[in-house]
Amino acid sequence: MTQTGETAIGGAGTPPIVLMRGIAKYFPGVVANEGVDLEVKRGEIHALLGENGAGKSTLMNILTGIYQPDAGEIVIDGYDAHFASPVAAIAAGIGMVHQHFKLVQAFTVAENIHLGWSQTPRFASARALEARTKALAERFNLDVDPAKRIFELSAGEQQRVEILRVLAREARLLILDEPTAVLTPAEARELFKALRRFREAGNAVIFISHKLDEVLEISDRITVLRAGRKVATHEAAACDPAMLARLMVGRDIVLGDYRKRDVTAAPSAVPPVLELDRVAAKDDRGLPALAEVSLTLRPGEILGIAGVAGNGQRELSQVLTGLRPITAGAIRIDGKTVDKPDASECAARGIGHIPDDRLRSGLAPSLSVTDNAVIREYKAAPLAAGPLYRPGAAGGLAREIAAAAEVAVPDFAMPVRNLSGGNQQRLVARREMRIAQKVLVAAYPSRGLDVGAINTMLRYFVELRDAGVAVVLISEELEELLNLSDRIAVLYEGRIMGVFDAAAADFETIGLLMGGRTAAREAAA
Incomplete structure (x- = not known):
């Protein structure tokens, strides 16, 4: 950081910890970003909102030295600053915890904390690193076990390690990208406590989230970006979800009218379309992932699967769609046992799949947008005429799917990886809905989407349900599940902890079960 002038910028009083003025960044x-101003004061939690592609990530990448701005300036503590790299930003006290953790799974907590840190002793035993980590954890009130390896930790524990890594390097501004996406409600509350303590010490937080309710709960001020430009900054106390949604998308969003569902109308006597009977399955490492899972799915219902990521949801979605073999139990489709279902058979039977990892599991990144849009139907008419493939028909279908998904594609021949994550997700969703004649299995379909896109996608699921299609909705968003599902099953460590009617489901009870606890155990403790 370079200091210019004798007096701090900002005049009388304490200057903001960060001031970004007229920031612009252009790609081909x-x-x-264009003309973006952002002021973050000391002792505040400042939320940053915007649709997918609004420029939030680019702006934070500029602030953390990953990108260089094409125009504008950054002022830290009242002095001009230029960050040529993330190392320079960290040295200035700016640290970021990304949505996807960047920890080394095989290393211990202590090893991850000290990895790449200039203050790590050159010759230190494991015990010494663990002692240093324990002292840091106590200093910042973050409960972590220094000796545990990362793969042994829950998502909430891993997040604490990420935050501790940043704070250990003397960060005064903490940037959090979708920090509660993989947390139980109890873990989210603990995170908020830690953030408030950090703020009370005179530090600052930039909080990026699509969850408007939690933004209003935790933040002091809120800045909204739209199409790369800042549209407003408001005190959180003066905002409400509808106002924020309108600022983000530029029009009124009717939040949650898909929730108006008479749960008594949900089918109960209709024969199941899909059943799992004491099913077990292993993960990619050959370790048990599902154990004695029994579920019944009927036409015209939405079955929500609640749970913290990493408790068997991915394996469950793959078992339901024929991508993963089972090691015990039985699968029945339309009442008939299927010995060894595979993905093509499930698709032929009308089972669609929105996978948890759209880029690795739902798309072929290097293939064109057209190829990815039609990949599930390329053998059928009108795309196929006998053994011949009809590119013109494929192009027409791809445009039809993109239009239904509300995805603007500048060039259908370009690799699908060039689309934004939100556009990739919507394209996969609409493609899979076309083949979901009986069942749609949707794993984290709203992950990474903005409020408008989430609202649209959940309406799609309601349309499918009302057309008699069964929907399995796997999500970490309890409010989403409670408001949309007819029934909710809670998955913990590969087991079903309970199945509830949506009308009788309780937020706190389900939250406890997601963490492997029950109300009785909590009372006993």
Whole structure:
């Protein structure tokens, strides 16, 4: 950081910890940021909102030294700053915890904390590193076990390690990207406590989230970006979800009218379309992932699967769609046992799948947008005429799917990886809904989507349900599940902890079960 002038910028009083003025960043054919101003004061939690592609990530990448701005300036503590790299930003006290953790799974907590840190002793035993980590954890009130390896930790524990890594390097501004996406409600509350303590010490937080209710709960001020430009900054106390949604998308969003569901109308006597009977399955490492899972799915219902990521949801979605073999139990489709279902057979039987990892499991990144849009139907008419493939028909279908998904595609021949994550997700969703004649298995379909896109996608699921299609909705968003599902099953460590009617489901009870606890155990403790 370079200091210019004798007096701190900002005049009388304490200058903001960060001031970004007139920030612009351009990519070929794309205005990522233009004329963006952002002020973050000491002792505040400042939320940053915007649709997918609004420029939030680009702005934070500029602030953390990953990108260089094409125009504008950054002022830290009242002095001009230029960050040539993330190392320079960290040295200035700016640290970021990304949505996807960047920890080494095989290393211990202590090893991850000290990895790449200039203050790590050159010759230190494991015990010494663990002692240093324990002292840091106590200093910042973050409960972590220094000796545990990362793969042994829950998502909430891993997040604490990520935050501790940043704070250990003397960060005064903590940037959190979708920090509660993989947390139980109890873990989210603990995170909020830690953030408030951090703020009370005179530090600051930039909080990026699509969850408007939690933004209003935790933040002091809120800045909204739209199409790469800042549209407003408001005190959180003066905002409400509808107002924020309108600022984000530029029009009124009717939040949650898909929730108006008479649960008594949900089918109960209709024969099941899909059943799991004491099913077991292993994960990619050959370790048990599902154990004695029994579920019944009927036409015209939404079955929600609640649970913290990493408790067997991915394996369950793959078992339901024929991507993963079972090691015990039975699967029945339309009442008939299927010995060894595979993905093609499940698709032929009308089972669609929105996978948890759209880029690795739902798309072929290097293939074109057209190829990815039609990949499930390329053998059928009108795309196929006998052994011949009809590119013109494929192009027409791809455009039809993209239009239904509300995805603007500049060039259908370009690799699908060039689309934003939200556009990739919507394209996969609409493609899979076309083949979901009986069942749609949707794993984290709203992950990474903005409020408008989430609202649209959940309406799609309601349309499918009302057309008699069964929907399995796997999500970490309890409010989403409670408001949309007819029944909710809770998955913990590969087992079903309970199945509830949506009308009788309780937020706290389900939250406890997601963490492997029950109300009785909590009372006993």
